[in-house]
Amino acid sequence: MRTIVQTLPGSASTDQSETGRTFAGAGVSPGRIIGSILLMPQAVREPAVGERLAAETSSEEASTALRTAAKAVQSNLTARSVGASGAGREVLEATALMANDPMLVKAAIKLITNGASPERAIWDAAASVAEMLHNLGGYMAERATDVLDVRGRIVAELRGVPAPGIPYSDTPFILIAEDLAPADTATLDPAKVIALVTSSGGPQSHTAIIARALGLPAVVAAVGVDALADGTRIFVDGAAGTILVDPGADEVALAKAWETAAAALAVFDGTGRLHDGHLVPLLSNVGGSKDAVKAAAAGAEGVGLLRTEFCFLERDTEPSIAEQVEAYRGVFDAFPGKKVVVRTLDAGADKPLPFLTDASEPNPALGVRGYRTDLTSPGVLKRQLEAIALAAEGTEAEVWVMAPMISTAEEAEHFAALCAAAGLATPGVMVEVPSAALTAASILEHVDFVSLGTNDLTQYAMAADRQLGPLAALNTPWQPAVLQLIRLTVNGSRDEGHDKPVGVCGEAAADPALAVVLVGLGVATLSMTARALSSVAAVLASVTLPEAQQLAKLALTAHSATDARRLVREKLPILNTLGL
Amino acid sequence: MSERTAVIASRVGLHARPAGIFVAAVGELPIEVTISMAGEPVDDAMDASSILSIMSLGASNGDTVVLRAEGDGADEALDSLVKILETDLDAE
Known part of the structure; x- marks a missing residue:
């Protein structure tokens, strides 16, 4: 191809x-x-601390340069706002005003008069303003980022380099x-x-x-x-x-x-199935009610992962029960009669929440994150479960709950007890830590389902930070070792004996070829970004269960992730036809 | 010195879009206008043409603010600004 x-x-x-x-x-x-x-463009470098005005430049000249730069940034942002619409337009209009704000410019000019270079002056003046806004909290604190964005643009303008951020173009x-x-x-x-x-x-x-x-x-x-x-x-x-x-x-x-x-692929009829009719419910991963409405419109058979932390990112304090109920209810209402799996707050590592996580940990991926925050901030999880139960009352959605970052059967047992106390009937856990995959049978004695988070499972199985480019080759769920852990999780469920479902809600489920392998390994449901539903459904519909099992075997026994991916893709001609 | 009071009508308070509209209107005037919360000393009044000052003022819906200006046309200018503040700009 x-x-x-x-x-x-x-x-x-x-x-x-x-x-x-x-x-x-x-x-x-x-x-x-x-x-x-x-x-x-590269991020704007901070001017040296205490950077002084060049000897040949007068403070008047430097002040004029700063005023000119601020005005240029303002007119640039204003021009862009004209072409924008909705929320984007408002943000641009507001930041345009900030760029040439008299309070900001005056503060910077005062520093220039005291001998600072214009770059350093605007840098420090904006930092003070941002700190002031941050201390005001709430909406103002969110605007602090805008001030820092404007600062970067002014410094870039003064240096004559391109403005930071995504470049702007008419075409x-x-x-x-x-x-x-x-x-x-x-x-x-x-x-x-x-x-x-x-x-x-x-x-x-x-x-x-x-x-x-x-x-x-x-x-x-x-x-x-x-x-x-x-x-x-x-x-x-x-x-x-x-x-x-x-x-x-x-x-x-x-x-x-x-x-x-792509135009032909845009449709999913709302039932995931293989060529032989074997059903594979295709659900969606969502971060809030907006996503949920979109996912329902795209035909998702439910929500396989509600990332509750996305409802509360950038919050300094724990959301109240009432706020939580409102956020969750919006998602439940989008899926009447369907399953919605709520994951409790998965804070930590790349998703810090100031009220739960300690940003100074040397190894955040191996730190107090996910379910583990219950150790350091007891009560938050209990209140969240209470809010989920309240939100579930009177909705027609079938509400399941799961905890992220579970490592042991003991933790699963404790989580199940917390769910029972909150009146939540269907507790489950995520399998992201290899130890959980290896002990899936014991874990499933305590909970009703497990969901594989392949992104974290891969980074932990391969000991490779998922944010690092040089380790990209290690960091793919096509790694045979990762597929083995998925197989062991499914085996654990069989050993436990009650046919408890094993789902996948990681990015792996959105790869149509890998989705076939997952189903072949015995995974019951797949949850993905709504965009991927139609392409995954199309590819699944091209194979029978025995064929999927055969492909899973090929992948499991491959010598490398690259081989696994190539061998499987070769047997799925539909990928080529659809350009996937 | 001319002086006017205005009650903030926008539901979100004097933030975001309403603040932007107000600051843009002040910016078009040939005179300097200050703004402060009702009851605060004149010395603490802030430059009304600064979006950052307006934001740090933190005026919410229903709060009363004081506008002050001097010079030719100050009365007319303040009247027009009061009209802006007493309209729910967020509803448009």
Whole structure:
């Protein structure tokens, strides 16, 4: 399916020497697309502490330079707000006003008069303002980030370098970055950004998650792509993980075919099943009621993972029971008569919640996170279960509850007792820690179901931080060791004897080829981002259960993750037809 | 010195969009306008053309604020600003 042509006739837009150059990374979100690239500028470096005004510059000149820069940033943001709509427009209008705010500019000029360089002056002045806003709490605290964003833009303007953040363009482009942070999602306009390529980051990085949620083709860990020049035309294959500079007729045809296939793939009829009729309920992962409504519209057969921490990110204090009830109720109401699996707060590591986690831990991924926060902040979990039970009252959703980061049967037993005390009938746990996979039978004596979180299971099984680009090859759920842990979890459920369901709610379930393997291993339900439902359903419908079991065996016994993926994909011709 | 009081009508208070609209209106005036919470000393009044000052004022729905200005056209200018503050800008 990959026809990467090594040499192609050059085009006027690209340096001849780059024509036909290829880059290989990890494909994390399928799709084939051709477009021009824009590079994400480097984050703005902090000016040296105490940086002084250059001897030949007067404080008047420096003040004028600062005023000019602030005005330029303001007019740039104002111009952008005109083209934006809704919440995005409001944010841009407000930040535009902040850029040239008299209070901010006056404070900076005072520092310049005292001898500071304009860069350092605006840096410190904005820091004081941000701190003041932060201390006011609530809505004001959230605006502190906007002040710091404006500061970065003014410093970039003073230095004559591109503004930080996602570049702005009137025409759609392929975004090239080192990696994306969660905050970048807010400013990523899917109407403008048509694909994502990063030089760093792994398959579980935020870039990958953002791309899948937005349905954008994406390749991560493509070393060297950030050396390409703005405006270079490239072909991106988000399934194969390849990039080709200055594509030719073959790639144009591939991109066209993908466009057609993507339109056909956009529909899921609401029942996941194999070719032989074996049912595999396809559920959705959601972060709140907005997601839930979208997932229900996309045909999801329920929610396999409600990430409750997403309802409360950036909160400094524990949400009240009433606030929690409201957040959960919105999700339950979107799925009457359907299953909704609520995961209790999974704070820690890359998702810190100030009221639960200690940011100073040396090893946050191995620290007090998920269920473990009940050790250090007792009561929060109990109150959350109470809120879930209250929210479940009077809704038609079938509410299940599970705890993240369970390592032992004892913990599962304790969690089940807490659920029973709150009146929650169906307790379960996540299997993310290898010890939980190995002791699944004992764990399932205490709870009614388990759900495999493949992202964390992979990082712990392979001892490879999921945020690290250089370890991307280790960090894939195609690793035979990870598949073995999934097999052992399913075996544990069989050994326990009550046919308790084993589901998957990690990113692995969203990979259509891997979904077939998971079903072949005996996984009962798959939960994924709503975007992936239709493609996973289409591929599952092309195989029978014995075929899926055969493919699972192939993957389990493969010598490497790459081999496992290749062997399975070769046996699934539909992937090629659909461009997945 | 002209002085007017206004009761904040926007449900979200003088934040976000309402604050932006107000600051933009002040910015278009040829005179300097200050704003403070009712009952606070004149010395603590803040520059009404600064979105950051307005935000740090923290005026909520139903709060009374005092606007002050000097010079030609100050009365008319303050009247127009009071009108803005006493409209629920968030409802539009």
